[in-house]
Amino acid sequence: MIELYESQRAMRAMRKAAMQRGVIAVLDVGTSKISCLILRFDGANQTSLGEGVGSLAGQSGFRVIGEATTMSRGVEFGEISAMSETERAIRTALQSAQKMAAVRVDHVIACFSGGQPRSYGLAGQTDVENQVVGEQDIARVLAACDVPDYGTGREVLHAQPVNFALDHRSGLNDPRGQIGQNLFTDMHMLTVDERVIHDLAHCIKRCDLELAGVASSAYVSGISSLVEDEQELGAACIDLGGGTTSLSIFMKRHMIYADTIRIGGDHVTRDISMGLQVPFATAERIKTRHGGVIATGRDDMDMIEVGGNTGDWEHDRRSVSRAEVIGIMRPRIEEILEDVKDRLDAAGFDHLPSQQIVLTGGGSQVPGLDGLASRILGQQVRLGRPLRVHRLPQSFSGASHSSLVGLSLFAAHPQDEWWDFEIPHSRLPTRSFKRAVRWFKENW
Amino acid sequence: MQPLRPHRARQHSNDPAPSVLSYRLLRLMLTPVLRRLVFYGIPAFVLAAGCGLYFAKQENRDRVTAAYQDIYRSVIERPEFIVKMMTVRGASDEVDQDIREVVPIDFPISSFDLDIQDMQKTIRALDPVAEVKLFVRANVLEIEVIERTPALLWRNAEGLDVLDIQGNYVRSAATRLDYPDLPLIAGQGADSNIMEARQLLAAVRPLQDRVRALTYVGERRWDIVLDRGQVLMLPSDNPVRALERIIALDQAQQLLARDVAAVDFRIASRPTLRVVAQNDDIVSINNTQSGEP
Numbered sequence: 001m002i003e004l005y006e007s008q009r010a011m012r013a014m015r016k017a018a019m020q021r022g023v024i025a026v027l028d029v030g031t032s033k034i035s036c037l038i039l040r041f042d043g044a045n046q047t048s049l050g051e052g053v054g055s056l057a058g059q060s061g062f063r064v065i066g067e068a069t070t071m072s073r074g075v076e077f078g079e080i081s082a083m084s085e086t087e088r089a090i091r092t093a094l095q096s097a098q099k100m101a102a103v104r105v106d107h108v109i110a111c112f113s114g115g116q117p118r119s120y121g122l123a124g125q126t127d128v129e130n131q132v133v134g135e136q137d138i139a140r141v142l143a144a145c146d147v148p149d150y151g152t153g154r155e156v157l158h159a160q161p162v163n164f165a166l167d168h169r170s171g172l173n174d175p176r177g178q179i180g181q182n183l184f185t186d187m188h189m190l191t192v193d194e195r196v197i198h199d200l201a202h203c204i205k206r207c208d209l210e211l212a213g214v215a216s217s218a219y220v221s222g223i224s225s226l227v228e229d230e231q232e233l234g235a236a237c238i239d240l241g242g243g244t245t246s247l248s249i250f251m252k253r254h255m256i257y258a259d260t261i262r263i264g265g266d267h268v269t270r271d272i273s274m275g276l277q278v279p280f281a282t283a284e285r286i287k288t289r290h291g292g293v294i295a296t297g298r299d300d301m302d303m304i305e306v307g308g309n310t311g312d313w314e315h316d317r318r319s320v321s322r323a324e325v326i327g328i329m330r331p332r333i334e335e336i337l338e339d340v341k342d343r344l345d346a347a348g349f350d351h352l353p354s355q356q357i358v359l360t361g362g363g364s365q366v367p368g369l370d371g372l373a374s375r376i377l378g379q380q381v382r383l384g385r386p387l388r389v390h391r392l393p394q395s396f397s398g399a400s401h402s403s404l405v406g407l408s409l410f411a412a413h414p415q416d417e418w419w420d421f422e423i424p425h426s427r428l429p430t431r432s433f434k435r436a437v438r439w440f441k442e443n444w
Numbered sequence: 445m446q447p448l449r450p451h452r453a454r455q456h457s458n459d460p461a462p463s464v465l466s467y468r469l470l471r472l473m474l475t476p477v478l479r480r481l482v483f484y485g486i487p488a489f490v491l492a493a494g495c496g497l498y499f500a501k502q503e504n505r506d507r508v509t510a511a512y513q514d515i516y517r518s519v520i521e522r523p524e525f526i527v528k529m530m531t532v533r534g535a536s537d538e539v540d541q542d543i544r545e546v547v548p549i550d551f552p553i554s555s556f557d558l559d560i561q562d563m564q565k566t567i568r569a570l571d572p573v574a575e576v577k578l579f580v581r582a583n584v585l586e587i588e589v590i591e592r593t594p595a596l597l598w599r600n601a602e603g604l605d606v607l608d609i610q611g612n613y614v615r616s617a618a619t620r621l622d623y624p625d626l627p628l629i630a631g632q633g634a635d636s637n638i639m640e641a642r643q644l645l646a647a648v649r650p651l652q653d654r655v656r657a658l659t660y661v662g663e664r665r666w667d668i669v670l671d672r673g674q675v676l677m678l679p680s681d682n683p684v685r686a687l688e689r690i691i692a693l694d695q696a697q698q699l700l701a702r703d704v705a706a707v708d709f710r711i712a713s714r715p716t717l718r719v720v721a722q723n724d725d726i727v728s729i730n731n732t733q734s735g736e737p
Contacts, residue, residue, distance in 0.1 A: 070460065088461035095462045095470055104474035208471060 008156075008419040014212040015411070018107035023065075024212060025094065025105040026411050028404040029086070029112045029200060031075050031243025031266060032362065035404050036093040037396070038066035038101040039411060062412050063390040066101025068093045077243045077262045078114025078217070080199040087203045094207060108204055109213040109411045111220050111403055113244045115192030117157065119257045119347070120148055122187040133166065133175045133183060139424040141183045150191045157197070157216055158190040159418035162254035171252075187418070188256050190216055215410050217403040218246035218258040224406030225360040225384030225399075226250055235356035236349055237384065238340055239403060240363025242266045245336050249349060254415070257347040261339045265363040268332045275328040276320055278306055292326045293333055294368040299323040333366065337376040344377070358384035362400035520556040528552045528583045535589040539572050543587060546570065555580045572614050596638065597623055599630040599657075611638030631660030640666065640683065647684045650691050651700070665710065675706040686712065 018024040022041045028034065039062045070092045074085030098105055124145035128137050142161060150156075164172040166180035175183060197214060204211050222237035234251040243264045249257040268291075273283035290304050302322040308315055349355070357377050359369060364383050374381040385398065386405035396404065414420075425438050462470070473479060498504050528551055532540045547563050560578050567576045567587065575590040592608035597617060599605075606614040606623060613635075617623055627645050634641065641658055644666055648655055651670065659667040665680035668687070678686050686709040693699045699707065699717075708716035 088459070091464075091467050092461045095467055098470060098474060102474065104471050104476075208468065 008417070011211060011213050012419065014107055014210050015109070015414070018212050021106070023101075023103050023105055023107075024411055025066075025097065025108040025209070026404060026407040027090065027093070027108050027110045027204075028217065028401075028407060029075060029078075029080070029090070029110060029203075030072055030217070030241055030403075031078055031113075031264060032072055033069055033242070033400075034072045034075075034086075034089045034093050035069040035396070035401060036067065036090075036097045037064050037392075037404060037408055038097050038103070038105055039063070039408055040065045040101075040103075041412070062408070064392050064396075064408070065103070066097040066099075067393050067396055068096035068100065069395075070096075072242070075114075075243070077264075078112050078241070078246075078260070079193070079196045080203060083199060083203060087206045090203055091207050094209070106210055107212040108209045109215070109407060110200055110204060110211065111215040111217045111407045111410075112196065112200055113217040113239070113241055113246045113260055113403075115157075115196035115260075116262075117190050117192045117216055117218065117246075117258050117260055118150065118154075119259065120150065120189040120191070121256070122147065122159075122189055124185045124187065126183050128166075128180055128183050131179050131181075133178050133180065135176065135422045136424065137183055138164075138176065138185075139422040140426075141185045142187065142418055142421055143424045143427060145185065145187050147189075150189075153194050154191045155194040155197055156189055156418075157192045157214060158219060158255070158258075159187060160254060160415055161185050161187045161418070161421075162252070162256060188254065190219070190255075190258055192216070213411065213414070215407060216246070216248075216258055217241070217407075218248040218260060219255050220406030220410050221246070221360055221386075221403035222248040222250050222255060222406065223409050224386040225358050225402045230354070230356050230358065233354040233356070234352040235354060235358060236344060237358045237360060238364075239361035240265060240336070240359060241361050241403075242363075245340060245361075245363070247340055247343060249344075249347060249352070251352065257349075259343045259347070261336065261343065263332070263336050263339065268329050268363075271328050271332050272325060276306060276318075276324075278308065282307060286320075286325055287329065288365075290322050290325055291329055292322065292367045293330045293372045295323045295326040295330075299326060329366070330372070333363075333369070333372065334376065336363075337373055341376055355380050357381045360384040360386070360399045360402040364399050520554045525555045526552045526583060527555050527558060527580055527585050530585040530587065532587045532589060535573075535587075535591060539570065539589060539591055542570055542572075543567055543589070549585070558585065571612075574608070594623060594626060596641065597626045597628045598634055599628060600632065600634070605635075607635055607638065609638075609642070611635045627655070628657040629660065630657050631663075633663035634658075634660035636663075643684050644668065644678070644687060647687050648691070650695070654700070670700065674700060674704060677706060677708045677710050679710050679712060689715075 015024070019041055023038065024041070025036055025038050027036045041062045070089055072086075073089045074080060074082030075089075080086045094105070094108075122145040124141045124143075126137065126141040126144045141164075163170065163186040164175045165184040165186075166172060166175050166178055167182055169180075170184075172178070200214070201211050218237070218239060221239040222231075226235050226237050231250045231253045234249070236247055236249045238245065238247045241264045243262070243266050245261040245264050247259055247261075248255050265287075269280060269283045269287050272278070272287055273280050276283065276286070278286070286304060286306070290302075292299070299322040303319045304322060304325065306318045306320060308318070310316060344350075355378050357373070357380060359373055359381065360383070363369075370381055370383050383399065384402065386402040387409070388397070389405055389408060392405065425435055429435075473482065499508075530544075530549060530551070532543055535543060546566050546569075549558070558580065560580070564576055564578050567573055567578075567589070572591050573589055574592045577588040579586045579588075592612060592614045594606045594614050595609040596607045596611075597604055597620065598607050602616075604617045604620065606617050606626070608614050620628065629641050637660065641660075644658060648668060654670040654674075656669045656671055659669060661667055661677075666678045666683055668676040668678065670676065676687065676690055690699070690707055690709060694701075703720040704717050705720050706718040708718065
């Protein structure tokens with residue numbers, strides 16, 4: 001536990017250093033694309049709050065000064081499989097973003113969707129020492145959480161206290177300074193495969209950069225695509241990515257559940273590729289230009305040129321109707337949504353007061369998806385786009401970049417995690433100076 | 445899997461990824477200090493060093509100076525700026541000659557090469573010149589002179605000088621006859637009290653025909669010398685009043701028509717007459733004081 005604690009604390013310190021320098025990069029390592037934004041933190045609020053622009057949810061302290069997207073290579077299911085290829089792709093993205101920003105970036109915050117994240121709900125309870133809740137009481141109640149055995153080879157990615165309760169009062173955000181006897185906490189912990197984080201860290205280190213934070217892309221796309229009342233009342237964000245579909249459930253502005261399904265848009269493309277006997281790139285073009293999930297009579301007459309360059313005239317002049325493409329795509333998308341439904345049911349999403357579901361990510365751009373999703377997932381389904389960020393280019397404002405925008409919000413205003421609180425004295429090493437100070441305080 | 449010879453293989457595919465070297469180089473170039481050094485420091489140094497090395501040689505310096513001078517001359521020697529002649533207005537021939545002597549100019553000349561201020565100073569330094577204005581107008585240097593007007597002749601140890609109304613030296617005169625109209629004054633330091641001399645000359649107008657000269661005595665008081673060797677000796681303070689009294693006496697009693705050698709009014713309470721040689725007595729004219737309050 002301590003090592004993780006230390007490395008997460010080190011990353012927090014790195015983020016602080018980056019904030020002082022004012023420039024930080026955020027990097028979304030996805031299965032189909034790797035994109036990068038370079039943010040400049042000026043401190044001053046330079047946004048003009050024009051018509052139709054709200055308070056910008058507090059993210060107006062930074063602006064985007066560089067951006068780049070490149071095709072991802074060597075990433076499968078959100079996990080790095082060919083490290084040198086991925087390293088080169090990251091380098092491509094970073095170099096063009098740095099060129100655009102004309103600044104050198106040394107710190108990067110990354111997110112990924114792989115690693116089979118698993119959510120755990122933790123609960124802890126402790127007595128308040130001096131009647132008034134202090135930093136140390138919170139540290140002790142967090143330490144008192146009974147950590148489940150999440151298995152070797154896994155690492156904690158997020159551990160956020162979502163609720164504090166003092167005696168009979170629950171739903172406290174910040175119990176410090178309040179008077180009570182027993183302090184309870186609920187914590188949400190997300191673990192991922194250790195190997196995935198290490199691969200990512202290694203790749204970033206190979207690019208001469210410092211890792212200033214890691215986030216799950218399920219979490220960050222929820223931050224950017226759920227609007228405030230959805231985060232407050234409870235909603236699920238489903239990010240239909242290239243290799244994975246990640247889902248996160250938010251309640252009272254905290255993520256309470258996250259999961260990943262290892263099926264994504266690439267599988268749809270592969271189905272088309274296999275079904276129509278066309279190369280992967282052609283299948284991708286057909287999917288993005290002509291894809292859909294709900295066929296109408298008109299689609300039978302809508303013929304799509306498949307093309308090809310085999311030299312066989314018959315083979316190269318084939319054409320398929322749009323209805324056929326939809327017929328290939330729909331079962332796979334239904335499968336994805338059924339899986340999502342299973343995971344949401346397993347998480348107990350139907351017990352939440354609000355059943356709002358937001359679809360985002362590149363896969364959510366399939367025409368008619370919201371209709372299909374509302375048939376499977378429930379009535380309250382909408383398509384989500386990321387929040388507006390100051391100077392975000394138009395090409396990055398689509399649903400496919402919601403996790404990147406969420407990551408930049410996460411970089412600007414990270415939520416308090418376990419490692420942002422104090423370490424309880426009892427866990428400090430025996431010869432620590434703080435422990436000696438505490439001994440003096442207690443005895444005099 | 446990785447190909448066995450990765451770089452050879454990658455040359456064929458159009459891989460957008462930068463090489464490690466170019467990536468690191470870009471990052472190095474984006475380092476603020478190095479960036480400033482490369483874009484400002486090194487060019488500035490090269491420029492300074494180049495200029496320094498070039499101008500270290502005398503012939504290069506001369507060449508640059510000559511080139512600059514060529515351009516400068518070609519501009520200032522345009523026909524618009526050329527002054528072809530000089531005219532002097534308001535000066536007598538003599539002064540005209542003097543001016544042409546003290547400001548010798550080889551026409552044609554560019555107006556940029558004329559030092560108007562200096563020329564004005566030089567011309568004003570000439571004694572007969574009271575004020576001078578210089579213009580360059582339509583390729584002509586115009587000099588407008590206001591001369592000093594001769595007002596007095598002053599005989600002193602060096603000779604005969606012509607003074608203007610303020611007592612400034614105008615020129616020397618060879619003889620009294622050159623300026624027969626001008627009143628004559630004499631005595632050391634007479635030019636320093638020209639104001640009083642002018643007042644006396646104004647006051648002595650009733651006797652104008654008889655006045656020969658004014659003599660400044662002891663640098664403090666005036667004598668008026670009349671014809672027949674008569675001298676009116678005036679006090680140092682308020683001489684005009686004393687002179688008026690003498691004139692009044694003369695008009696009443698024809699004092700100056702008699703054989704009086706000198707009328708001494710130096711002490712107001714004791715005016716004295718000196719008669720001509722055969723009678724050595726000094727006649728006191730106390731009765732003249734009867735008019736005094």
